[in-house]
Amino acid sequence: MKRIFAVLMMTAMLLGMVGCSGGADKKAAYPADGDITVIIPKAPGGGTDTSARGLISFLQKELKGSKFVPVNKPDGGGITGMVELAKAKPDGHTLGMVTVELAMFPHQGKATVTNKDFVSVCAPIAAPAALIVPKEAPYNSLDEFVKYAKGNAGKIQMGNSGTGAIWHIAALNFEKEFGVQFKHVPYPKGSADIAAALAGKHIDATLADPSVFKSQIDAGTLKILAVMADTRSEFYPNAPTFKELGHPMAIRAWAALVAPKDTPKEKMEVLRKAAEKVCNSKEFKDYFKKQGIDPTAIVGDACDKMMADDDAMYARFLKK
Template sequence: MECKKVAALVLAGAMAVTTMAGCGSAGGSAKYPSKDISVIIPKAAGGGTDTAARGLMQYMKENLDGANFVATNKPDGGGVTGMVETSAAKADGYTLGMVTVELAMFPWQDKCQVTPEDYAAICAPIAAPAALIVPADAPYDSVDDFAAYCKENPGTVQVGNSGMGAIWHVAAVSFEKEFGVELKHIPYPNGSADIAAALTGGHIDATIADPSSYKSQVDAGEMKILGVMSEERSSIYPDVPTFKELGHDLVIRAWASLVAPKDTPEEILTQLRDAAKTTCESDEFKEYFEKQGIDPQCIIGDDCQKMMEDDYAMYEDLLKDIETE
């Protein structure tokens, strides 16, 4: 598998760097941090994960004395390279990384072998829910209306996604299973911009995706959101019901978590988690995220680790019957 080759190369490189790093660690009584902290972002610049990571670093450095975060984007392999490199880094607190929901999915799709157990979670500033989004003039105004329409038109309702086996395709398949309907899945590999154009142009009927990617169209009255697959209502769209409220236990979220390699010293993790908590609870941080159309989250330490591990277990079952490319 290509993933295994990538992982082997990254691991070898990380071992070499670790050997050369020598006495630059944060061990013993040395103050932490005493040098720059590298943060590996496994997605391209400008996307939701990158925006969340850079926003978190911007405000978190104010709450961690002496901290200076240096971000590096490593999106190769759909994020595999960056996540593997983070897991293989020296566990001294000076190399952190963002890991995304794909971490919980890739092992079950035979794309990579790293799992949540390879990291120590610090915080998740974002956990965007899947949302059912349709054109504003669509003939349905609720989740149940849409499901009824799908039942009346089996296999013909076209739902856009960013790729077969990707998070939003999985969300749509979960919808099918929950409501006993059959959808026609239409992949748009270039993502939300193409899906938005297809929706407004009447080429597809719906998408199930992160609502922040469609905020401008929703605000302009071109699209409407029928429901979100989250535990609680969105702070950005407080009038939109959750699927749970409607009696459907569907929670699908696209999270991005700041993590350290496993075995990072507990005293360093405590400093990072405390700084992250103070940051995520601040009004400035929340306002920054809301301006980006993102629901800010404050999922810290053990709670973040549990979220990642819970989703890892969930996707083992969900992905068994889902075809990928």
């Protein structure tokens, strides 16, 4: 009896192994000729991780026979994963996510890897900085806010997600553009803490991704004055963009699916074509909208350009 059980177990395990390797058919054309590893340089469950996993599950459905395997490498604040991706064999079987930090860290002396080490597939998210204040605040527009800030130099407590992190740089950019001065209060654990501090009226304003603040904005405890993006958000159609108000600023926290720079053009074309289709599909947009995130469809060259533009902007701003 025991022996029969052992044989059964062995068979089951063998079958399991065959099942696992079933996706890799060496003779098939790319991308069905083997697993595609996707390095996610952030911990499981975070914003970058969930959007990456969402994107690749849609890509897998679109690219018949392909198998994407996400691998989290959150070491070193996300730098390790990006470096590893840059060094990976450029055969289209190792892709990865990079974040806006790729455009910032090189100019802060934190990393040597830059956007030039990668070619992009697409960016599923590019969350803009939005100016968010408590409902009771005495200002209802960007102009009024700036006027108030000028009268109270260094008094407005501006929450950010850590000194040198993106929303801090957004606030510094704001100061420079409008000639005002804030008191910068860092919340290193992220935007949820800023939301709690704003709702508890411990700080006066923040420039950050509005998706985290959506519950409070919808409930009317917080209000959104303006958005640093090219177009208005679908969720807050009444909030004007900085561009409309005559200040063309675009600070956005993007995450992009990229490949090492020497990946063959044909393979990139396959991926980009699929991404183009996926990013414009209704299911994909719903996936993000349901999480309170404005979906984007920045694919291929446009994504490369966004990464290069942001790199140039942070270079100008952080070097000075």
